[in-house]
Amino acid sequence: MKHKLVCTIALVFLANTAHAQTYVVGVENLAFMPHYSTDKQGNYCGFAREVLDLFAATAGIQFDYRPLSGERLLAALLQGEVDFKYPDNPTWAQGQKAGKNLSYSQAVVNYVDGVLVPPMRQGQGVDKLQRLAIVNGWTPWAYQARVEAKHTQLIASDDLPAMIKLALRKDADGAYFNIVVASYYLDNIRAQPGALVFDPKLPFTRGTFNLSSSRHPQLIQRFDQFLIEQHEQIAKLKDKYQVEANLDSEFMGMEQWKVDALKRQKAKQTH
Known part of the structure; x- marks a missing residue:
């Protein structure tokens, strides 16, 4: 069954939100759903937004998302204009990153x-x-x-x-x-x-999307712990957005409704 993912802003505030530290996350200004996108009002949304908002809520901090072009995004990270970059990966743009002291989180999500x-x-x-x-x-x-x-x-x-x-x-x-x-x-x-x-x-x-920072290695470590502690909740978000739909099966890349239909067809053929 098809479903349409709707861009929503899921800002979760703690009791002390007014005093929470705010960090800028540089994100891609790109229609890349179900992973992420920026709507007409400039709001960042999708799977990545929900995961990062969940981390901010559990850590007692706030994230301000700054959508940038891919080329501008990397420059903003290396020049310290943003606190974090998502997505990132240690294998990307290695020449430009040479000599930079970057910290990377564990994998947030797998991709093909x-x-x-x-x-x-x-x-x-x-x-x-x-x-x-x-x-x-x-x-x-x-x-x-x-x-x-x-x-x-x-x-x-x-x-x-x-x-x-x-x-x-x-x-x-x-x-x-x-x-x-x-x-x-x-x-x-x-x-x-x-x-x-x-x-x-x-x-x-195959690869992974990771969170990176040149300024806050301690928060990257905290994010890694979050990925472990909130594993079940993140798995639910992955299932909601189908960001890893069948990446390790014969139905790689198919939406679940197609997989279900093919499985039903195969079941009929075996009876």
């Missing part, structure tokens, strides 16, 4: 970046992937050798909707993106569920 193709192209193999659509700023690490050898040509686009159009119009053989986010966009925004599907037989990359 991979290729979505029209259903009829699923399982054809990497040699058939001659034109790969990407969003500017994304690097398909698993395909770098093929790109350098000119076996795969990258076709850049400005954003996710433009990239999806390339694949749907067959101007590209596939589209490389976060598979949960791309599937959410197809199902809930474009309203074309199944028009493109993740191909697990093509190379893909």
Whole structure:
């Protein structure tokens, strides 16, 4: 069953909110649901917002979210203009971060970046992937050798909707993106569920979203403890937003309603 995630502001105040320390969290000004997004009023929302708000409430602090472009966000972190950056990962932008004393939290959420193709192209193999659509700023690490050898040509686009159009119009053989986010966009925004599907037989990359800081290593440690202590609550938020939907199963990248339908179909075939 499909559901629509609604951007909401879940500010949770303690009794001493007026005296709570406020920290600035630099976040991506990007439509990246169900992980995060910024609505028309400039409010940050989604799974990440709920997790970070929950931490602030338990720690007795306040977070002020500052949406920035991806390039500007990293600069703001390195220049000390924001207290924290989300998402981040120790493997990202290593050259720019060299010599900087950054602290990273444990993983907040897992993700998979991979290729979505029209259903009829699923399982054809990497040699058939001659034109790969990407969003500017994304690097398909698993395909770098093929790109350098000119076996795969990258076709850049400005954003996710433009990239999806390339694949749907067959101007590209596939589209490389976060598979949960791309599937959410197809199902809930474009309203074309199944028009493109993740191909697990093509190379893909696993990673994690982490919280980082150059100024507050103690709060990063406190956040790590929060991830342990609030594990059950965070798991409920992951389930609510489906941010890790079937990432470790044969149904990787599919929304739960699709998985349930396929399981019912398989059950009928075995009886």
